[in-house]
Amino acid sequence: NSARNYGISLGVLSPGEWNAITDVPGVAVGHATLLEGTQVRTGVTAILPHQENLFQMKVPAAVYVGNGFGKLAGSTQIQELGNLESPIVLTNTLSVAAGMEGILDYMLFLEGNEEVGSLNAVVGETNDGYLNDIRGRHVRPEHVVEAIKKAKNGPVREGNVGAGTGTVCFGFKGGIGTSSRKLPANLGGYTVGVLVQSNFGGVLQIAGQPVGKILGQYSFRNQLESADGSCMIVVATDAPVDSRNLERIAKRAMMGLARTGGIASNGSGDYVIAFSTARQLLASPATVTPLDNGAVTPLFLAAIEATEEAIINSLFAAEDMKGKNGRQVKALPKERVRQLFLE
Amino acid sequence: NSARNYGISLGVLSPGEWNAITDVPGVAVGHATLLEGTQVRTGVTAILPHQENLFQMKVPAAVYVGNGFGKLAGSTQIQELGNLESPIVLTNTLSVAAGMEGILDYMLFLEGNEEVGSLNAVVGETNDGYLNDIRGRHVRPEHVVEAIKKAKNGPVREGNVGAGTGTVCFGFKGGIGTSSRKLPANLGGYTVGVLVQSNFGGVLQIAGQPVGKILGQYSFRNQLESADGSCMIVVATDAPVDSRNLERIAKRAMMGLARTGGIASNGSGDYVIAFSTARQLLASPATVTPLDNGAVTPLFLAAIEATEEAIINSLFAAEDMKGKNGRQVKALPKERVRQLFLE
Amino acid sequence: NSARNYGISLGVLSPGEWNAITDVPGVAVGHATLLEGTQVRTGVTAILPHQENLFQMKVPAAVYVGNGFGKLAGSTQIQELGNLESPIVLTNTLSVAAGMEGILDYMLFLEGNEEVGSLNAVVGETNDGYLNDIRGRHVRPEHVVEAIKKAKNGPVREGNVGAGTGTVCFGFKGGIGTSSRKLPANLGGYTVGVLVQSNFGGVLQIAGQPVGKILGQYSFRNQLESADGSCMIVVATDAPVDSRNLERIAKRAMMGLARTGGIASNGSGDYVIAFSTARQLLASPATVTPLDNGAVTPLFLAAIEATEEAIINSLFAAEDMKGKNGRQVKALPKERVRQLFLE
């Protein structure tokens, strides 16, 4: 279930095979979904740049803060050292500590890490407290380990899964979404993949159509609704880009979010974590050299388009969800949206 | 000549009286246009938060760097001190020094500034070298003084004027554009105005319509065209916001640019300068208190919408221009675009 | 046990009553110390801007990253919103998650916080793995709650206590240290207090004396010793300064560290968290107005001096410590240092 299945295509570049972050060779994604009783609607999604020992084989990385009303763990070390040494874990706002403990439980005991006494666990979150009993802190470290261990290449489950189980986006059910772009050979042939945890507001646009306006559902419509909420965005590429250019790519992901009608409200925790799988850049001496500035613009466009489409895909993949205190959030009315594009 | 005259409206908030940055009370804009012979197509645009002595009555301000391949003068002092003490001058890339000299020529000799030995001149630029003999450095300090002195409230000339005389945007003639949003009373009633100098590439979207794609004119179409170029963005508001929240507002302007299809390419100098006219915030002691974080989201949305529309307006207002070495850049085919919106 | 007791005074400004961060009215400090068997040498130190409900009565705050090889939790939200809504907890590198859980355990259940579903827990750390079994993750959330609950005004225990139990500084036993400066009335009369968790290397200077050189103990002496290690620095003031000027004050704390001979090595996690207790600045509308830029320089000097002295005090207060695997770290030879100052 993606926008393309409904005949809606976004941007001018082409997606990779799975239209997923896993189109970047080596990248793996795993989910642990907590759907328990009537109150628990949450989970964990783990993104791994590769499936070997990440602490021993770090990858170049960067963080860009779109709006920092959030609890992202691990950002300053990525920014200082320009690398990532742990899986990226997404979960809910009050479970960041569980996310960190889970990463440590997994990483500290990998072969080769017996003496490791410092590890930068990277955990992002959005607040699923509308549908989920967030104060119950139901995510435990073992769920995090589960998501990491389940991570695999190939197609990625989207919508009400993992860290997207309980999220809400533009007033519709949000969730996990993913997309990718593969550059033509003469622009380098690199792939950029994006995965999002969508949980924010604004005035929804799909491929430019003011869907939110048409459906009468958008922030500030009645000058009382909030646009708050957050979006975690993970960008992967196999292009050999160093941390400085990864930060620039990360910045463009927020431009993709803007194209969906997001506004990065005061209450949003919109963070972008970007990494390159070209870990040879960090070898000593490095065995590849980083792309120079002049070659990165196509990667910018790819990051914008893949982010836009990943968010839209999260809406197309998500389904109606009933949760905490009997609250219900409807999925995007996909058939109606399809009609808008036929008119 | 604005998008609204062609029946195209953008966003969900309403513009102010002039749909211009001058809808923010006190803000004045002036242009000096250099159209000389066949080679000179450049100029100066000055934006003044108020028309009294700015050094003596500074205003709260912030700068956000969308992409820093540019020569903006004055940014670090604004960022450090959170205030603006000079007119904002826009011109071409090789005339930033002339812009600074012009500001000094004007400001140092204002009554009350007789002892001033340090003044932070703020000058932005984009590169109009395709149509203009930029290496000739034709802008002189006196043109800058002229633009400052001509600054006035009310309607603002757009298109091929001042610093927009020679710019190109999405492959069409760009230029100066402006727009504004006035919040409803229950969201504070504040006005946000934006003025842009548009000179960048990407894949043009107008109100969501993929106009660039439809017209067959966009970056990377043939994997050889550049998306380079820049956009200077000035955001004004009468809301009493301090420098921290002004920076957050400035950041949102790049989201407005994203909605037009801009991608902030490697070669772009995309800068946003935001100021509040509430200079009482800087009184000692301050006689008003800054808006708190919870009240700024509507200003974010206003900045996004006004930036998007200011860029689109720059395209609607610009006209065909012939310049350096016989080069010609066509204006946006407005009638054809109007038809797209009727279909 | 402080440098002043040994006749060594630093700087030109005078300390407050306790020469401690608690000289800033309302600030409270609490420790939980874990000294178990032969292997556990760690703990928790909590710093509270006031002892009411911090989530409901946030204080202005800022973070400055001296060097970001560390796991500080909560930084991006402080930077975005300019406020602090939790106690600041210091502990060891692998116990940051426990620190966050402890803060949530304490804060979520305070009266008035029944509906809170998002809370920015601020936890800093340094690596005490030389003396402590850090991989054992012995700090638990209940220790964090204990430190918070024990927090009190007045004199502060320094040295081998709380988060300083197992740290090492300049090759001597480090730990918790604190100091303060009270400005003369005509410079505002404000107090600046600093608390550090010292755990770093370099070439020790005390009041300018090259003690490290004289004692033959400094980084790179044999071109093989590491200068790595970290320093967490908390700066408090009762001056009504907003987040922008708090960030500037925080930056100066690193200049105080520099005066002790610290070099912020690649492997250091040197972070400064600064807050003002003037929570009235965040009232809506604010009932006090922030100090303007022109008034902050004396606060800069105070932050520099108090940081320098807090670090030196951590060395004077610390005592010999035996820990993990029989390792031992000696305290600064205080009598010998006293002699240096008599010569």
Added chain:
Amino acid sequence: NSARNYGISLGVLSPGEWNAITDVPGVAVGHATLLEGTQVRTGVTAILPHQENLFQMKVPAAVYVGNGFGKLAGSTQIQELGNLESPIVLTNTLSVAAGMEGILDYMLFLEGNEEVGSLNAVVGETNDGYLNDIRGRHVRPEHVVEAIKKAKNGPVREGNVGAGTGTVCFGFKGGIGTSSRKLPANLGGYTVGVLVQSNFGGVLQIAGQPVGKILGQYSFRNQLESADGSCMIVVATDAPVDSRNLERIAKRAMMGLARTGGIASNGSGDYVIAFSTARQLLASPATVTPLDNGAVTPLFLAAIEATEEAIINSLFAAEDMKGKNGRQVKALPKERVRQLFLE
């Protein structure tokens, strides 16, 4: 005339041959000094990473803003692209525009630059208005070209020369100062050189001795003196470090300033520009690989020590100066300081 000539040595690393920024192979420095009549006491100092066409052979670079009350031109492009493409020019506050024009006059007409229409001129400044008729804007572009053309390798003139002609530091005559450190071979053998334009206040320390206090001359002594003023710092190295690690090195220069007793007052424009002469890092593909994070700490220490000593050297080299309106500033009483170190 340097501190070492007076028997005062700083730090634990050794200087290079000239104890100057020019110890970094290829780096050249040139001055143009304006000493005219009784009122003009200013000038220009140019620092060149190499003496070929810098626009065509850019070098890796970074900027760190210690305190941004200054008018540094060119910072955002260095930060975005991580490179430097012009000489670095230092001058007075109101002559930054002249500095930029001079750079353009020189660079645009170099062989190979015939089509260049965008060039990032880097100009720093401090305010010499106490001794110099700064409002007269006596520095002209031709003085800038002169300084660039005169630039040479080898020993560097210090004190009252070039951009240091009219500056004041710690209440004594300041000026240009320089120093270097050469790492031992087993730490890489690289050289770090620093040049400063010293013009700031605080409480002078020399090699730890509280000279300012002893001589009774320091900021806030009478609670009325200002510590304002600025320091421009240029750091060069031949180590192959990329822009991210150059920024970290730049940050350490402020720690060197701190060791002299500087406090980076509100009114200071303290900027550090760091570059590597390893331009092969920017080749495409790069022909060397950047140092990894683990190798940079010795460069940090070298930058701290060389900055400290460069500032102290500026004081030792400067001589009494009489200037604007009959004002006079005395040099540091060097003999008296020498005595302090003998006692």
